[in-house]
Amino acid sequence: MEFYRLGLCLLLCSQQLFADSFWSHIPGKGSVQLTELSAEQHQSLAQHLQLDAEQTTEWLNELPTLLETISCSTVDIQGQPLPAYIDASYQLVSYAGALKFHTDDKTKQTIWWLPWTLLPTLSQLKTQLTDLNSHLHQPLLIAEQELGIKGQLIIVSGSSISQPAYFALKLDSLANLELLWSLSASAPGFTDLAGAVGQPLLIEQQKGSPGLSLLLANTAAQDPKTLIYKVDMMTGLLQAKLAAEQNISGVSGAMALSDQNRDSVSDSLVFGSTAGQIWQVQLEHNQFYQLRAVADLSALNFSDIQFIRTLYAAVPVGGAGSDFHSRRSQWLVLLGALRQQNTVFVVLKAQSEDVSSSSDLVDRTLPESPELALLTSQHWQHIQQKNGWFSQLSGRLTHIPVVAAGVIYLNLLKPNTEQLCNIEQSSSALMALHLHHASAVYRQPSLPLDHAAGALKVKANTQGGFALIEQHRQQVLIETMLEISPDCTHCSKTIQRDSFPRWQLMGTYHNEEGAYE
């Protein structure tokens, strides 16, 4: 009799949950849809939630409402589109590990992947989503091109509430989600994993290791023994660890790989603490070595780092007059950091020996009135002599800034402090700054947007140039993109499509051999 009652109850639950689909992975039993649990799976869930059968049914009943209350449209804007071979209409967003596949198409259902360890603490997610002092890093999507397996997608994400864990999902369609691996403190080699809010980083090619690897940050707030793990992408097996030294703690989830010796193989990792200390470590043959501090920007009072990227650029080193055209090729570190709910954007010239501090940077925050934004030649010389600049921006970055033809395009969202999760109450803007001196490149330094913008893309326009578009809505944000020119401080010109492909002669060598008789 009891069994029939349970069965009937489950049937009713599944009817109510029909609108969306909810996936999880029961350890030792495999991936399950929470709407279609067998009696045994239902019992496992009850044990895990520490509830009795009826309470579990009630919990399942309330799950859609719970997830609806957690849903945060200001976080959804960070969503990444799924590749076309899965379903390009879907966007993937992570709520600190709870993955939401959502679409604007009303005929299609929303799909949730809920990590098993997260289920008992789902209601706590809201606090994490509305914490303005930290950034919610989004999952890594590894598509078929990188995998070399047609039609397959791998999603790697961190999950940070209760039991921190990194996990990978394998899918060939949205109806078939499989957990590939999950790494928490109970996994061999990961005993000191105490924070998993970072964005996993893919290492495509490494000398001596044929497969793909991932870098996972241990974002523990206090005294971690390991800072970064290197794992095999397909199995999650540990390959290398970066041990903590130099009193490094509070590693942020933002990291970037670069190819310092420019041989097409990534060999250097740049990462930072949430407070703004930046380090660089060399990475080769499953070994981390030469860890060194790059900058200490803690005086700028950051609460978290949103993005770190590196860029190889020809940086002006001269000044006015005949020196104007002198330039040096060097690596730049681009940093988007949070401070008092706003973003501070930093462009740092990576020095080989010195550790830059905030006093080595020039404050290039755009003034309210455009006439004060005039850049004199003394200012310009000052910027060139210093180790970079920073600019305080109103709002938070929602996507990785795009650098196109020497212009940095920044996507900003300013949420309403009383309704943090309401995108309708937020204001959005697109900013375009000069890479070398952070002045406005376009007539309007900031372009207010009606709708919050998703990822930015460069697309050919009908006038023979390029337009900056917002990928999700396919909305044109800048019709004709400009390119900065080294001819003068503020010179810029339209990027012409017919100037591509651009050929650059790097060098010509002559060789003579033999003799005449």
Added chain:
Amino acid sequence: MMMSSKGFILITTLILMLILSCISLSMLVQTQLSQKLAGSATLSFQLKQHTQSKHLQELKQLKQSTAESDTFVIAPCPANYAAWSDWISTCEWYQVRTTERQAHHHHTVTSVLVRQSLPEGGRDGIL
């Protein structure tokens, strides 16, 4: 007395003739050598010019061709003042080598070029 002076004149004449022939022979050889030397410089110059013009033609052909060549490798873009994020623009490094031979002499010109393009939708191709 008369006989011995005649012999002396003959020997002196012979020696003088030998010296003169040595001088003229060496001068002949020297002239031939300098001619060869002068010629080799011209030939070498001609060969260089020929290789270079052929190389320039090959470079021109490469720049005009739209077809993808199999001699490139994708590598990081060189530093630019107007820099691009690496996921937007793609750089291909080409090596063009032209060799010309003449007798036992060969001249090679090698150029390294970078072709920067902007694929639609960036490197992942999604727009």
